[in-house]
Amino acid sequence: MKKGLFITVEGPEGAGKTSVIKKIEETLQERGQTILLTREPGGIEIAEKIREVILNPEHKAMEGRTEALLYSAARRQHLVEKVLPALEQGITVLCDRFIDSSLAYQGHARGLGIDEVWGINQFAIGDMMPDCTLYFDIDPAIGMARIAQNKGREVNRLDLEGMSFHHKVREGYLMLLERFPERIHSIDASRSFEEVYEEALSIVQSLQ
Ligand SMILES: Nc1ncnc2c1ncn2[C@@H]1O[C@H](COP(=O)(O)OP(=O)(O)OP(=O)(O)O)[C@@H](O)[C@H]1O
Numbered sequence: 001m002k003k004g005l006f007i008t009v010e011g012p013e014g015a016g017k018t019s020v021i022k023k024i025e026e027t028l029q030e031r032g033q034t035i036l037l038t039r040e041p042g043g044i045e046i047a048e049k050i051r052e053v054i055l056n057p058e059h060k061a062m063e064g065r066t067e068a069l070l071y072s073a074a075r076r077q078h079l080v081e082k083v084l085p086a087l088e089q090g091i092t093v094l095c096d097r098f099i100d101s102s103l104a105y106q107g108h109a110r111g112l113g114i115d116e117v118w119g120i121n122q123f124a125i126g127d128m129m130p131d132c133t134l135y136f137d138i139d140p141a142i143g144m145a146r147i148a149q150n151k152g153r154e155v156n157r158l159d160l161e162g163m164s165f166h167h168k169v170r171e172g173y174l175m176l177l178e179r180f181p182e183r184i185h186s187i188d189a190s191r192s193f194e195e196v197y198e199e200a201l202s203i204v205q206s207l208q
Pocket residue numbers: 011012013014015016017018019020146147149150189190191192193194196
C-alpha cells in the first residue's frame with residue numbers, strides 16, 4: 001500500500017533537472033526529512049545495465065520500438081525494486097524522469113505514438129502514476145548549449161539526435177501538459193539556477 005509521495009521531474013536535455021533536484025534533496029535532508037532521489041533509466045543495478053545498452057552511442061542500429069521496450073523494462077524493475085518499497089515506507093521519492101520521458105521522446109519525437117507507448121508502459125507500471133510531475137521547460141537550443149559547456153558530462157546516444165528531434169521532444173512535453181494539467185507543473189527553466197530551484201522547492205513543499 002503506497003503511503004509516500006511520488007514526484008517525478010521531466011524536461012528536455014540540459015534543462016537543469018538533475019542539478020536542481022540534487023539541491024532539493026540536500027535542503028530537505030538538512031531539514032530532517034527523508035527523501036529518496038533516484039533516476040531513470042537506472043537507479044538500481046539491472047536498470048543501470050539497461051541504461052548502458054540504450055544510451056551507448058555505438059548502438060546506432062537500435063530500432064525505435066526496441067528503445068521504447070528497453071526503457072519500459074528498466075522502469076518496471078526500478079519501480080518494483082526501489083520506488084515501491086520506499087513509497088510503502090512513507091518515504092517521498094523524487095525521480096529524475098519517468099513515463100512522461102517515454103511519451104515525449106519515444107511516443108512523440110520518435111513518432112511511435114503517445115497512445116502506443118502509453119500502452120506498453122501501462123503493462124510496466126499498472127496504475128503507478130506520479131502524484132506530481134515538475135516539468136522543466138526550456139528551448140532545446142539553450143539546453144543543448146548548457147550541455148556543451150559541461151565538459152565532464154558524457155555524450156549519450158540520444159544527445160546525438162539532431163535539433164529537430166529535441167524540438168519534437170519539447171513539443172511532446174507541451175502536449176502532455178495539456179493532457180495532464182492537474183499532475184504536471186511547468187517551470188520556466190531558462191531562468192537562473194536559484195529562481196528555478198526556489199520554484200521547484202516550493203512546489204515540492206506544498207505537497208507535503
Ligand atoms: N538555471 C541554469 N542556468 C544555467 N545553467 C544551468 C542551470 N541549471 C543547470 N545548469 C547547468 O546546465 C547543465 C545541465 O544541467 P543538468 O545536468 O542539471 O540538466 P538535466 O536537465 O539533468 O540534463 P539531462 O537530462 O540532459 O541530463 C549543467 O552544466 C548545469 O550546471
